[in-house]
Structures are given as structure tokens and as C-alpha cells.
Amino acid sequence: GDSVTQMEGPVTLSEEAFLTINCTYTATGYPSLFWYVQYPGEGLQLLLKATKADDKGSNKGFEATYRKETTSFHLEKGSVQVSDSAVYFCALSAQTGNQFYFGTGTSLTVIP
Amino acid sequence: DAGVIQSPRHEVTEMGQEVTLRCKPISGHDYLFWYRQTMMRGLELLIYFNNNVPIDDSGMPEDRFSAKMPNASFSTLKIQPSEPRDSAVYFCASSWGGSSYNEQFFGPGTRLTVL
Secondary structure, X not given: OOEEEEOOOOEEEEOOOOEEEOEEEEOOXXXXXXXXXXXXXXXXXXXEEEOOOOOXXXXXXXXXXXXXXXXXXXXXXXXXXXXXXXXXXXXXXXXXXXXXXXXXXXXXXXXX | OOOOEEEOOEEEEOOOOOEEEEEEOOOOOOEEEEEEEXXXXXXXXXXXXXXXXEEXXXXXXXXXXXXXXXXXXXXXXXXXXXXXHHOEEEEEEEEOOOOOOOOOXXXXXXXXXXX
């Protein structure tokens, strides 16, 4: 079945460091891929998405490229800030739509 | 738009009591999802509705859990009787259309503590 595997956390980085959170997926057909972010005490918010191979989603300095050949959708940011501290979820929506499959979440803490 | 609205935000109850969680999806959205989040199990899909009809309830843990959607703007998740292991954050999410392109919009969650 469809699934998402993402990098285990927690991740701790110093401010202005480079961030990569790995995400790989298993799916039939052509899913859409998403990154969600959850700040403490809040619900999940969409960070970025990509709906077809080689698409790059970007938002707030974060980027992720839909790589069908490696079935990956890694999240990157060139220079993290303290305000980026949150839990990040990779998710997949199957080609047939409706249901999402979420990864386990990766907790990021950025220290000044 | 007000976003997905959930109530209450926090609920503390004693084992054996009935708990009802409420959700108002974004106007115009035709899909509604209930999730449960715990440290141990992460984010789990419990049930989802399309046009007020339950489509997949395979994630509902046991008969103590039930969900309804009497109209397009309201859904409830009920636990009766509640148990300490039900303690979690429960999220409601909504989306529009059946396309895989469309993101889900999450509410702020209800933090449930069962003593």
C-alpha cells in the first residue's frame, strides 16, 4: 500500500545552519506530495506541495523537489531560524485522491 | 475564512464518561477527516466523510468510538465510555474535491485527557 517514510528526529541545529529532512514514499501511479508543519500547540499547516514529477514546491525559504526516480521529496532550507522550530510531516495523497498518508513527523529545534 | 473550527480546545474527563468532540469544516469543503495524534502512534486517520457520508471508518479503534456528520457544516466524534488510553490530540481536517492535488486544512485540535 501507499506509505511515507521520513527521517527520524529530533533534529537540533544552530541558527543559519542548512536543513535537510529526508522523505521517501511508496505509491502506485502518480501521487501528490506535501510537507506540513506543526508549531507547538497548533494544528498542521501546509508548508508546500508538488503534484507531479520534477515539480519543486517552495514557501518561506523551504523547498522540496518531487523526484520520481528516487521516490523522494526531501525538505531543505538554506538558513534556518529559531522560528522554524516545529514538527515537520511529509505526506502523500494517492492518485485516486481523498486519503492522505502521513509520515511520523520530524521534530526540529533551532538554537540561537 | 475562519478555517476549520474545533471545540472544545481542551477536555479533561474521568474514565467512563462520554466525550463529544465537535468540528466545523471550511465552508464549501466536501471531505472531512478525523485524526488522532499521540507520541507513540503519531498521526492516525480515524474516519473520513464525503458529502456527509462516512466513506472509511477502518481507523476507528473500537466500538466505543463513533462519528457523525449530520450536515455539511458540522461533525462530531464521540467516545463512550472513555478510557485513559484515549488521551490524545484529536484533529479535524477538511478538503475540497476528490483530487489528489488538494491539500487538507487542519483545525487547531482538541487535547483530550482521560483520568
